[in-house]
Amino acid sequence: xxxxxxxxxxxxxxxxxxxxxxxxxxxxxxxxxxxxxxxxxxxxxxxxxxxxxxxxxxxxxxxxxxxxxxxxxxxxxxxxxxxxxxxxxxxxxxxxxxxxxxxxxxxxxxxxxxxxxxxxxxxxxxxxxxxxxxxxxxxxxxxxxxxxxxxxxxxxxxxxxxxxxxxxxxxxxxxxxxxxxxxxxxxxxxxxxxxxxxxxxxxxxxxxxxxxxxxxxxxxxxxxxxxxxxxxxxxxxxxxxxxxxxxxxx
Amino acid sequence: xxxxxxxxxxxxxxxxxxxxxxxxxxxxxxxxxxxxxxxxxxxxxxxxxxxxxxxxxxxxxxxxxxxxxxxxxxxxxxxxxxxxxxxxxxxxxxxxxxxxxxxxxxxxxxxxxxxxxxxxxxxxxxxxxxxxxxxxxxxxxxxxxxxxxxxxxxxxxxxxxxxxxxxxxxxxxxxxxxxxxxxxxxxxxxxxxxxxxxxxxxxxxxxxxxxxxxxxxxxxxxxxxxxxxxxxxxxxxxxxxxxxxxxxxxxxxxxxxxxxxxxxxxxx
Numbered sequence: 216x217x218x219x220x221x222x223x224x225x226x227x228x229x230x231x232x233x234x235x236x237x238x239x240x241x242x243x244x245x246x247x248x249x250x251x252x253x254x255x256x257x258x259x260x261x262x263x264x265x266x267x268x269x270x271x272x273x274x275x276x277x278x279x280x281x282x283x284x285x286x287x288x289x290x291x292x293x294x295x296x297x298x299x300x301x302x303x304x305x306x307x308x309x310x311x312x313x314x315x316x317x318x319x320x321x322x323x324x325x326x327x328x329x330x331x332x333x334x335x336x337x338x339x340x341x342x343x344x345x346x347x348x349x350x351x352x353x354x355x356x357x358x359x360x361x362x363x364x365x366x367x368x369x370x371x372x373x374x375x376x377x378x379x380x381x382x383x384x385x386x387x388x389x390x391x392x393x394x395x396x397x398x399x400x401x402x403x404x405x406x407x408x409x410x411x412x413x414x415x416x417x418x419x420x421x422x423x424x425x426x427x428x429x430x431x432x433x434x435x436x437x438x439x440x441x442x443x444x445x446x447x448x449x450x451x452x453x454x455x456x457x458x459x460x461x462x463x464x465x
Numbered sequence: 466x467x468x469x470x471x472x473x474x475x476x477x478x479x480x481x482x483x484x485x486x487x488x489x490x491x492x493x494x495x496x497x498x499x500x501x502x503x504x505x506x507x508x509x510x511x512x513x514x515x516x517x518x519x520x521x522x523x524x525x526x527x528x529x530x531x532x533x534x535x536x537x538x539x540x541x542x543x544x545x546x547x548x549x550x551x552x553x554x555x556x557x558x559x560x561x562x563x564x565x566x567x568x569x570x571x572x573x574x575x576x577x578x579x580x581x582x583x584x585x586x587x588x589x590x591x592x593x594x595x596x597x598x599x600x601x602x603x604x605x606x607x608x609x610x611x612x613x614x615x616x617x618x619x620x621x622x623x624x625x626x627x628x629x630x631x632x633x634x635x636x637x638x639x640x641x642x643x644x645x646x647x648x649x650x651x652x653x654x655x656x657x658x659x660x661x662x663x664x665x666x667x668x669x670x671x672x673x674x675x676x677x678x679x680x681x682x683x684x685x686x687x688x689x690x691x692x693x694x695x696x697x698x699x700x701x702x703x704x705x706x707x708x709x710x711x712x713x714x715x716x717x718x719x720x721x722x723x724x725x726x727x728x729x730x731x732x733x
């Protein structure tokens with residue numbers, strides 16, 4: 216039986232009078248790989264920020280690992296890569312210092328890193344192919360390398376749920392392929408549940424197992440097979456758009 | 466005069482010890498403030514110190530003890546204005562800073578002026594520091610350093626990426642409050658070293674110098690501390706030897722370190 220990682224019930228959010236999310240209800244189980252897609256302003260980032268406790272919904276409830284989100288404390292079980300981390304390009308931190316900061320949700324004391332923690336940091340850097348540059352300053356790296364460092368920070372805790380908000384915008388095609396391959400490995404071998412927010416609707420079907428299409432409300436949530444064979448979705452998106460989403464899905 | 470001769474004077478020893486402790490606290494806080502683009506908070510709070518010194522002189526109380534609570538409250542005021550009034554930090558600092566200066570001028574005017582005393586706070590006079598001030602400054606500087614040390618991970622995470630720090634379960638509001646409160650205390654202490662007019666230099670210059678050459682976050686704090694303490698020692702020595710104003714000499718020494726580091730970075 217699948218274990219519930221995240222569930223929302225009747226979630227709504229508005230900025231002043233502008234409705235951003237309306238009556239959002241869905242559940243995510245262990246091992247799911249969700250492609251969260253939708254047009255600009257569809258509420259994807261707002262939904263992610265609510266899941267992470269950075270914003271409070273106006274209505275509805277949300278629970279993480281079976282615990283209501285406002286009571287949830289085990290944040291080390293959730294890894295997060297923001298849409299765009301606006302950090303000072305001259306910030307004097309080494310790659311290793313930044314990846315280590317991902318452990319602060321688990322470890323807060325002033326003691327140095329112990330052996331298992333060192334191993335976790337090295338493993339995250341190895342997975343993201345930044346181990347060789349661990350002593351470099353973040354500001355000296357290319358945009359793609361910086362992005363990989365931030366993903367390493369997100370996965371260093373070996374999280375059960377990994378949320379990535381448009382992670383591939385700064386990556387070249389080759390690095391992007393490698394990056395998706397690594398995510399797939401995490402998902403399949405380590406059973407990490409993934410929510411991937413993306414605009415790349417044409418290729419998400421190659422990687423994700425489920426599609427959550429948002430446009431202020433849930434337009435579709437289910438497997439790609441169901442999406443591709445749904446008459447309702449064909450009439451909602453049109454045949455061409457449905458084909459675009461489905462044609463690269465094996 | 467030999468260096469050892471220079472050290473035989475008690476007022477010099479007091480100045481060196483107090484100045485070094487205060488400079489150390491400034492240099493560590495300065496790294497956090499500069500990286501968070503909040504470096505002018507030192508300047509703003511120094512202006513508040515002008516008002517609080519005037520209150521102290523009016524009430525015939527020691528300005529240091531009157532200033533610390535007032536400046537701490539003002540630092541929280543700047544933070545709240547930034548959070549609640551939809552203002553950027555520089556505008557919030559501008560409001561509180563001008564309030565401090567205006568308040569100081571009004572109080573000085575009402576009191577019929579206390580020119581000489583106020584002047585010594587404006588430009589600093591570390592060579593005239595009392596024994597009680599030495600101990601207060603040392604104790605408060607140690608408290609500042611200890612707070613940074615104990616919350617080092619939280620400060621690092623919040624300074625690099627505040628949103629990620631929040632998701633890591635770090636109470637970033639508490640960390641921000643601690644940072645501005647410590648800055649408030651340090652600014653009041655720095656007033657005795659370099660004066661109200663130059664306080665922000667002690668916060669900014671060692672940090673930006675370190676940022677030219679540092680290779681990690683810890684390394685930045687270490688270099689900033691060494692630059693700050695060296696500037697105090699060299700500044701006091703030069704000012705004593707060739708009879709220059711001490712505060713300004715310390716700041717100029719800091720500036721020379723900055724230029725050297727800048728040239729080193731751009732040449733090598």
